[in-house]
Amino acid sequence: xxxxxxxxxxxxxxxxxxxxxxxxxxxxxxxxxxxxxxxxxxxxxxxxxxxxxxxxxxxxxxxxxxxxxxxxxxxxxxxxxxxxxxxxxxxxxxxxxxxxxxxxxxxxxxxxxxxxxxxxxxxxxxxxxxxxxxxxxxxxxxxxxxxxxxxxxxxxxxxxxxxxxxxxxxxxxxxxxxxxxxxxxxxxxxxxxxxxxxxxxxxxxxxxxxxxxxxxxxxxxxxxxxxxxxxxxxxxxxxxxxxxxxxxxxxxxxxxxxxxxx
Numbered sequence: 186x187x188x189x190x191x192x193x194x195x196x197x198x199x200x201x202x203x204x205x206x207x208x209x210x211x212x213x214x215x216x217x218x219x220x221x222x223x224x225x226x227x228x229x230x231x232x233x234x235x236x237x238x239x240x241x242x243x244x245x246x247x248x249x250x251x252x253x254x255x256x257x258x259x260x261x262x263x264x265x266x267x268x269x270x271x272x273x274x275x276x277x278x279x280x281x282x283x284x285x286x287x288x289x290x291x292x293x294x295x296x297x298x299x300x301x302x303x304x305x306x307x308x309x310x311x312x313x314x315x316x317x318x319x320x321x322x323x324x325x326x327x328x329x330x331x332x333x334x335x336x337x338x339x340x341x342x343x344x345x346x347x348x349x350x351x352x353x354x355x356x357x358x359x360x361x362x363x364x365x366x367x368x369x370x371x372x373x374x375x376x377x378x379x380x381x382x383x384x385x386x387x388x389x390x391x392x393x394x395x396x397x398x399x400x401x402x403x404x405x406x407x408x409x410x411x412x413x414x415x416x417x418x419x420x421x422x423x424x425x426x427x428x429x430x431x432x433x434x435x436x437x438x439x440x441x442x443x444x445x446x447x
Contacts, residue, residue: 186258187218188251210265216250219261226259232387233261235303239389244293245372245382266382268372276410282373283405283418285380287425289371290401293383294360294394294426301361305390307352314341314444322447329403329440337444344441351437355393364388366397367404395431398422399438 187196187209196209196218206229207220221229230252237249251262271282317323323337332340363370365388372382402419409415423430 186220186253186255186260188253188260188262190216215265217247217263217265219263221259221261222257226254226257228387229259229261231303235386235389236261236263238302239383239386242296244289245380246386247382247384266372266384268374268381270369271371271373271380272368272404272408274368274373274375274378274408276408276414278375278378279368279405279408280414280418282378282380283421284425285378286371286373286401287422289380289383290363290366290397291426293363294397296361298359298361298391301391303390305362305364305388305392305396306359307348307355307393310392310396310441310445311344311348314344314441317444317447320447323444324446327443327446329443332440340440341444344437344444347437351393351434354395354434358393358395359391360394362388362390362392362394362397364390364392364396366401368401368408393434393438394426394428395434396438396442398426399435400442402435403439 190196190211190213192213194211194213194215197212199208199210199217206225209218209220211217219229219232233249233252236247239246240248245266247263247266249261250264251260253260253262271279271286274282318337318341321337325333363383363386365385370383370385371380372384373379374381402422405418406415409418419430
């Protein structure tokens with residue numbers, strides 16, 4: 186299923202990923218391949234379309250090199266985005282890269298909403314959460330440790346109680362979101378410590394910007410070595426975006442996201 190590469194380059198298995206898709210990297214470092222089967226083929230096609238749409242926007246994202254479907258398997262080939270994942274950086278380097286990470290996210294959020302053909306709004310994500318919870322498919326490892334003893338239906342009910350207000354906020358503050366704005370999906374030049382690109386765009390779409398901000402801040406907490414670093418990162422992020430922090434809104438999206446995977 187994997188296409189033949191030029192010269193002596195070969196495909197090397199990288200990881201399975203949360204989706205279960207098979208992922209490969211070319212040995213010359215030029216390309217990545219992702220393979221999906223069954224129901225996952227539609228999701229991979231959605232990722233293909235998102236990558237193709239965002240590629241010309243100057244945000245350092247991949248380009249679609251090939252798309253193959255054969256006998257119930259789809260294969261997406263994309264160019265490699267340079268750099269290392271921000272999750273690989275120690276705290277001292279991440280704090281230096283943080284301003285450019287904020288600016289890269291700001292540039293994504295500044296893209297014209299009307300030009301984006303993909304939506305991942307709150308109603309869609311709540312419906313996805315309801316399906317995951319109904320199938321008892323919530324991964325407890327994705328939950329905040331303080332929430333793991335609470336049944337998933339109770340967590341969902343808490344979020345539903347806030348839904349009218351959150352929908353009104355989303356209507357006023359809808360932007361083009363990455364959808365999974367965690368450190369592994371933000372690429373950084375290890376020499377300059379500047380964010381140079383975005384990867385894993387399968388959830389890209391218009392939504393409340395706090396869906397991205399909540400994931401970024403929560404994921405970065407795993408790297409910081411002191412409360413002062415976490416506080417400085419939080420303050421500088423909102424200063425760069427020129428918006429006021431909204432802790433309750435951030436908590437809402439942070440608690441919703443784990444219910445939408447499964």
